[in-house]
Amino acid sequence: xxxxxxxxxLRLDSELNQIQDLDLLLERILxxxxxxxxxxxxxxxxxxxxxxxxxxxxxxxxxxxxxETLQKKLPPGQKMVYSIxxxxxxxxxxxxxxxxxxxxxxxxxxxxxxxxxxxxxxxTFDKITGYKTTSTLTFPLVTADGRLLxxxxxxxxxxxxxxxxxxxxxxxxxxxxxxxxxxxxxxRASVTRAMILRMIKMSELRDPKETGTHVxxxxxxxxxxxxxxxxxxxxxxxxxxxxxxxLRIGSMLHxxxxxxxxxxxxxxxxxxxxxxxxxMQHHTLYGAGLFDDPHSPIDTIARExxxxxxxxxxxxxxxxxxxxxxxxxxxxxxxxxxxxxxGEEIPLAGRIVAIADVFDALCSxxxxxxxxxxxxxxxxxxxxxxxxxxxxLIEIFLEILPNIKQTQSMYPEDS
Numbered sequence: 249x250x251x252x253x254x255x256x257x258l259r260l261d262s263e264l265n266q267i268q269d270l271d272l273l274l275e276r277i278l279x280x281x282x283x284x285x286x287x288x289x290x291x292x293x294x295x296x297x298x299x300x301x302x303x304x305x306x307x308x309x310x311x312x313x314x315x316e317t318l319q320k321k322l323p324p325g326q327k328m329v330y331s332i333x334x335x336x337x338x339x340x341x342x343x344x345x346x347x348x349x350x351x352x353x354x355x356x357x358x359x360x361x362x363x364x365x366x367x368x369x370x371x372t373f374d375k376i377t378g379y380k381t382t383s384t385l386t387f388p389l390v391t392a393d394g395r396l397l398x399x400x401x402x403x404x405x406x407x408x409x410x411x412x413x414x415x416x417x418x419x420x421x422x423x424x425x426x427x428x429x430x431x432x433x434x435x436r437a438s439v440t441r442a443m444i445l446r447m448i449k450m451s452e453l454r455d456p457k458e459t460g461t462h463v464x465x466x467x468x469x470x471x472x473x474x475x476x477x478x479x480x481x482x483x484x485x486x487x488x489x490x491x492x493x494x495l496r497i498g499s500m501l502h503x504x505x506x507x508x509x510x511x512x513x514x515x516x517x518x519x520x521x522x523x524x525x526x527x528m529q530h531h532t533l534y535g536a537g538l539f540d541d542p543h544s545p546i547d548t549i550a551r552e553x554x555x556x557x558x559x560x561x562x563x564x565x566x567x568x569x570x571x572x573x574x575x576x577x578x579x580x581x582x583x584x585x586x587x588x589x590x591g592e593e594i595p596l597a598g599r600i601v602a603i604a605d606v607f608d609a610l611c612s613x614x615x616x617x618x619x620x621x622x623x624x625x626x627x628x629x630x631x632x633x634x635x636x637x638x639x640x641l642i643e644i645f646l647e648i649l650p651n652i653k654q655t656q657s658m659y660p661e662d663s
Contacts, residue, residue, distance in 0.1 A: 505535025556598030
């Protein structure tokens, strides 16, 4: 075992603790788990507890999957799309058995599992993709007080010549140390996520549309759009990683200012009158006002997004160039009314969240409308490019639609 392996884990300990968003941290932990033991692919699952007619059900829901071999077959900049599914925490699957026993499971050859093993291998993925899963190392993510947070499975260890080989005992030792360090970062990010969702829950008490699943979808779409934009604009990796982290958290808080809007308007089971709509527009200012004394990059981007996600590319949106504290105009037209922000005067995060928020609204049921069909939604998004939306970002949005749909399936409305 090389000293560089331990040095790498110590370096990762510091880097992981800089990531504040839970989802992005999970994605990074999976990536680094693979790197630590030279695995070609892998998946990370998160424990979920639900109830059905038979009582409490404990599952492992897949959050992220990575596959270097399949990724290389895609065009540059395109991200792999994978199936969203869950497995029961029981002895039938390897991941479920790992979650049940809290033990690391090292399988040298998935197609030759010993007959006495309680778990089985389901080769559906291999048949669909043509990828052969051979060696796997599956390990639990367990807190210091014994709570299971999830399971990681890394797949197909490769040697220096690129051959698939079994994972070793040294790999098990390394991954155990890595998992212990990653758990600290995971618990911290889980607390941050819980605090944000409590804020969203407050909004949901006022506005039934402002749900945890809605904000997670909007934030997920926003990161997908930004990732492709960053690739196309040659944004350095370090800058991209930092921005996507704060973007995801800030995006979740885009409508938090609705807590200050009257219930008579917010819960109205119909469209707003023009007068009511003017009042409703103030939620952008109320939301920005919550972050008007920024203490961190998250505060700054949350303020930007809350303030500008209803601005339009052509300058017809709201609230326009006004002071957050008292709505006093900063820039005015000939009539003395506030000018709208337009084009690149609107911060990138605001332009991205505008697309994500409208898309999710069109996909969702409201008291005054049914969900739109996909064809109609995409036609509307295309039509609004250059007027409501940044045309470059709409082009990107349409390019990554499979990834957008994948994010949508991760946070279904009835979850």
